[in-house]
Amino acid sequence: MRFLGVTETCDLLALYLELQAEGHEVRVAVTEPLAGGTGEGLIDRVVDWRSSLDWVGDDGIIIFESVSEDYGAIQDEIRGLGYHVIGGSAFGDRLENDRAFAQALLAELGFPAGHVHEFADTEAAIAFIAKNPARYVLKISGPDHASHDNYVGLLRDGRDVSAMLEANPVNTGTRFILMDFIEGVEVGVGAYFDGTEFLEPACLDWEHKRFFAGDMGELTGEMGTVATFEQTGGFFRRTLKLVAPLLRGKGHIGYVNLNAIVNEAGIWPLEFTCRFGYPGFAVLSPLQRTKWGQLFARMTGLGSDSFKTEDGWAVGVLITTPPFPWSRHEVNAPVGLPIIMDALDRDDRSHIHFGEVGRSRGNFVTAGLYGWTMVVTGVASTIAEAQSCAYLRAEKIVVPNGRYRLDIGDKLVGGELERSKALGIFGG
Incomplete structure (x- = not known):
């Protein structure tokens, strides 16, 4: 199958590489000039994605990463031309970007209002x-x-x-x-939407958004995540599944996540992500038994109805390099730094998910606009074991000026998981 990625900064590099490894043909168009090195030497880059529409054809799939640059409306347009598109929609863009609009719709579904x-x-x-x-x-x-x-x-x-x-x-x-401000457990619930229904099971995730350990420092896109597909059905039916009628008929096909605060008073939705979030997709990847190509075919009606996942927990740790959490538009930080992974074995390497990485003179090097260098994952039957696996792998990787939080999952292990269970987040 042929896949065409349409992106500003190529955050989904690891996904494109997995599609390639599955035997699919992949092309990616990157619009941000400062992201020119991302994927260099690793994937086939094209300048203008529209010039590759004939190459994709009516049995290929186009993947959009972003909710900016009117991408949602563009996706609606080319879906109308008969192409298979995964990513978002104009309606999904508004759900994510127009916070008051999203809250008003959620209130109509019975969620709390007035806050x-x-x-x-x-x-x-x-x-x-x-x-x-x-x-x-x-x-x-x-x-x-x-x-x-x-x-x-x-x-x-x-x-x-x-x-x-x-x-x-x-x-x-x-x-x-x-x-x-609402005190409670912050948790996300996410699932893949095929234009009519959400594929099950959904996932639950606990994001770590601040730059430093101990939840100190500025908010970032994300520094690490804990996720599971196990015992998620009950919470999914009380939250994200209720949104399906709103998405139905809007042309939206792709991943949707609803972040919320849960406490003894109820469920308080915070915001939507109506696209593949980074590093969220990378944290889910090792828990998904269905390969990415098969999953995308299923979402666009080109494949079977199967979608299989593993039980257990995934812990993802984001390794960043300067200028993160800023961009090279504000901070002139170098790229092309070596990424040395000689100590990793074959299993370790299956848990390395490249972000802003390229290849130069046969070596992996840092690239890109932000410094989202890679995600390292660990999977196990408990959060503590998955956490240990992820950090043991991260310790084997050498990147000049690389840094990552050392406490991804600590709050859950330290009591937040038990509170989540008491609040009814798990089950069903």
């Missing part, structure tokens, strides 16, 4: 906090902002959120929300 306040003016938000002092979470709507533009307030009167807004005002006309 989200939308603004398009910084001064109005500051005045709101002064009148309604409380602990808030600031989140910017739209795709054109970095994760560290968001801020989780710490003070009960909201003074720190006001200070952040004063020091870094949101661009005029850009919409953003203040969300009441």
Whole structure:
């Protein structure tokens, strides 16, 4: 089968490499100039993805990575021309980017409401906090902002959120929300949508978004994740499955994740991801018995109905290099640094998922815009064992200036997993 990747920065490099290893033909179009080295020497790169539509044909698959640059509307357009497309849709883009819109739809489905306040003016938000002092979470709507533009307030009167807004005002006309801070267990539920229904089983995931161990520092896209497909049906039916009627008929085919806070008062949805998240796809990969090519064929109606997964836990650790968590648009950090994996055996290498990596003079080297270098995974019947496997592999990899959090999964092992069970997140 032929696969065409359409991407700004080629975050899904590991996925394209797995498709290649399965025997499929793969081409990738990368639009970001500073991502020119990502995948170099590893995959077939094309300049203009539209020029490869005839090559894909009506029995190939086009994969879109992003929710920006009107990609959702473009996907709807080319689906209308008869091509098989996986990634998102215009509706999915809006669910992810328009936070207030998504919360309104979720409220109509019976989820809690009244805890989200939308603004398009910084001064109005500051005045709101002064009148309604409380602990808030600031989140910017739209795709054109970095994760560290968001801020989780710490003070009960909201003074720190006001200070952040004063020091870094949101661009005029850009919409953003203040969300009441809600204490509880943060968990995501994700599944693949085939245009009509979600494929089961769904996954549960616990993301680690801050830069430093101990949940210190700025918010990043993600530093590591713990995930499972085991005992996820009950929570899926109470959350993401309810969204299927909203997606049905919108042309959306791809992965959808709903992140939420769960506490004794109920389930409080936070946000959608309506695309393949990085490094989320890499953490799920070793738990999926169905190969990526077969899964994509199933989602587009070209294959069987099978979708098989493994029981147990996967722990994924993200190894980054500078300029992460910024980009090379802001920080002039070098690329082309050597990635040395001589100590890894064959099993270890199956758990290495390249991000921004290329090949130069026969060697793997760092590349790309952000410094998302790779994800290292471990899989076992317990979180602690999976965590140990992942870190033993990470220790064998040498990347100049490479860094990663040393506590991925610690909170779950230390009590959050038991609380998750008590809150009814598992079962069914």
